[in-house]
Amino acid sequence: MSLEKPIGPEAILEKKKKYIMPCLAHFYKEPKQFVKGEMQYLFDSTGKKYLDCFAGVSVINCGHCNPEINAKVVQQVQSLQHVCNTYLTENFVNLAEKLAEVTPGDLQKTFFCSTGTEANEGAMLLASIYTGKDEFIALRNGLHGRTKLTMSVTGIQMWRTDPHPCGGIHFAPNAYCYRCPLGKKYPECDLACANALEDIIKTSTSGQPAALIAEPIQGNAGIITPPKGYFKRVKEILEKYNALLIIDEVQTGFGRTGKMFAIENFDVVPDIMTMAKALGNGAPISAFTASAKIADTYTKPGASTLGGNPVSSMAGLGVLQYIQEHNLRENALARGQQLYDGLVDLQKKYPIIGDIRGIGLMRGAEFVHPDKSPAAEELDKVLEEMKNRGFIIGKNGVGRNVMAFQPPLVITEEDINNVLNTLDDVMGEVL
Numbered sequence: 173m174s175l176e177k178p179i180g181p182e183a184i185l186e187k188k189k190k191y192i193m194p195c196l197a198h199f200y201k202e203p204k205q206f207v208k209g210e211m212q213y214l215f216d217s218t219g220k221k222y223l224d225c226f227a228g229v230s231v232i233n234c235g236h237c238n239p240e241i242n243a244k245v246v247q248q249v250q251s252l253q254h255v256c257n258t259y260l261t262e263n264f265v266n267l268a269e270k271l272a273e274v275t276p277g278d279l280q281k282t283f284f285c286s287t288g289t290e291a292n293e294g295a296m297l298l299a300s301i302y303t304g305k306d307e308f309i310a311l312r313n314g315l316h317g318r319t320k321l322t323m324s325v326t327g328i329q330m331w332r333t334d335p336h337p338c339g340g341i342h343f344a345p346n347a348y349c350y351r352c353p354l355g356k357k358y359p360e361c362d363l364a365c366a367n368a369l370e371d372i373i374k375t376s377t378s379g380q381p382a383a384l385i386a387e388p389i390q391g392n393a394g395i396i397t398p399p400k401g402y403f404k405r406v407k408e409i410l411e412k413y414n415a416l417l418i419i420d421e422v423q424t425g426f427g428r429t430g431k432m433f434a435i436e437n438f439d440v441v442p443d444i445m446t447m448a449k450a451l452g453n454g455a456p457i458s459a460f461t462a463s464a465k466i467a468d469t470y471t472k473p474g475a476s477t478l479g480g481n482p483v484s485s486m487a488g489l490g491v492l493q494y495i496q497e498h499n500l501r502e503n504a505l506a507r508g509q510q511l512y513d514g515l516v517d518l519q520k521k522y523p524i525i526g527d528i529r530g531i532g533l534m535r536g537a538e539f540v541h542p543d544k545s546p547a548a549e550e551l552d553k554v555l556e557e558m559k560n561r562g563f564i565i566g567k568n569g570v571g572r573n574v575m576a577f578q579p580p581l582v583i584t585e586e587d588i589n590n591v592l593n594t595l596d597d598v599m600g601e602v603l
C-alpha cells in the first residue's frame with residue numbers, strides 16, 4: 173500500500189467482494205479505511221482522527237504503533253526474523269520466563285503459537301494428554317475459536333458455523349446475571365449457575381470430563397462478568413471430579429481488568445491459561461501456560477512453525493515491560509471506573525441502556541427495548557454516528573446489542589470525558 177495514496181473504502185470493498193471469502197463481514201454501513209495508528213488514536217484515508225475505544229478487540233493494550241515496543245521489534249526484524257523454534261534463539265525462552273513470573277500461582281511452562289484459536293486447541297490437547305480423558309465442558313455464550321474443536325466449545329450460534337461439531341462437549345449455564353439462564357437473582361441464587369456444573373458432570377458426561385474451558389469475562393457474548401465467588405465454586409466442583417480448569421484470557425489478559433489476567437479478580441489459579449491478542453500488541457503471538465506437573469506430560473513432539481518466533485516474542489517482551497513500566501493496570505482501573513460512572517449517568521437519562529458491566533477497561537453497555545428485548549438496530553445507529561464524530565466503539569453480545577469499550581490502556585481522562593460527552597449528544601439526537 174502506498175501511504176500517500178490509499179485506495180479508499182470503496183475500492184477495498186470491491187476487491188474484498190471479489191477476492192475474500194464472504195464469511196468475513198465488515199462493520200459500519202459506511203466503513204472507513206484506516207491507514208495510521210498512534211497510541212489510542214486511529215487515522216483514516218482522509219486524515220480524519222478517531223479515538224479508538226475497541227483496540228482491535230482488546231489487542232492494542234499498549235497503544236497503536238507503540239514507539240517503545242516497535243523500536244525493539246524493528247531492531248529484531250533487522251537482525252533475525254525466523255529460524256523455527258526447533259533451533260535455539262533466546263527471545264522465546266525469555267518471554268516464557270517472564271510469563272511464568274506474571275501468571276498466577278504455579279503456572280510455569282509455556283507453548284507458543286500464533287492465534288487465540290491455536291492456543292485454546294493446544295490447551296485442550298494438553299488437558300486430554302494430562303487427564304487421559306477427552307470430554308469437555310464449556311460455558312454457554314463462550315467463544316474460543318474457529319478450528320473444529322474450538323468452534324465446538326463455542327457457545328454462540330453466530331460463531332458455530334461448522335455443521336458437524338465435535339461430540340463429547342457439554343455446555344454449562346453462564347453467569348449472565350442480567351438475563352440469568354436459570355431465572356434466578358444474585359446473590360439469593362447461591363451461584364446456581366456454578367452449582368449446575370455438578371449436575372451436568374453427573375448427568376451429561378461419563379462423570380470424568382477432561383476440563384472446563386471458560387473466559388473469565390465473556391467478551392464476544394457481551395462482556396458477561398460473573399459475580400465474585402463464581403470461579404472458586406466452579407474450581408471446587410472440577411477438583412472433585414479431577415477435571416482441569418482452562419481459562420481463556422485471549423480477550424481479557426494483559427492489564428485490561430486492572431490485573432495482569434482477569435482470572436486474578438476471582439482469586440482462582442487455573443490449571444491451564446491461554447493468551448493471545450494483547451500479548452503481541454498487533455504481532456501474531458499466542459500461548460498456553462500450565463504448571464510444570466501438567467506441562468511435563470506433553471512429551472511427544474509438538475512444534476509450531478511460527479510459535480515463539482524471535483520477532484513476535486520480542487513484541488511480547490516489549491508488551492510486558494511497557495505494561496509494568498507505564499502502570500497500565502492502574503490506568504485501566506482508574507479510567508475504567510470513570511467510564512463506568514459516566515455510563516451510569518447516561519443510563520439515568522437513556523433507559524435504552526439496560527445493563528452496564530465489566531471490570532477495568534473491559535466494559536459493556538447492553539441496549540434494550542422497554543420489554544428487555546435486544547435493541548440492536550438502535551445500537552448500530554449510535555455506533556455509526558459515533559464513528560462519524562471520531563469515536564470507534566465495539567459491538568458484541570449474543571443479540572449484537574452490547575456497546576463494547578475495550579480501548580488501549582493508555583487512554584486518558586480527557587479521552588474518556590470526550591467519548592462520554594459525545595455519546596450523550598449522539599444518543600440524544602439519533603434515538
Ligand SMILES: Cc1ncc(COP(=O)(O)O)c(C=O)c1O
Pocket residue numbers: 229286287288289290292315316317318387391392420421422423448449
Ligand atoms: C475469548 C477468545 N478466545 C479465542 C479467540 C480466537 O482468537 P483468534 O481469533 O486469535 O484465533 C477469540 C477471538 O476473538 C476470543 O475472543
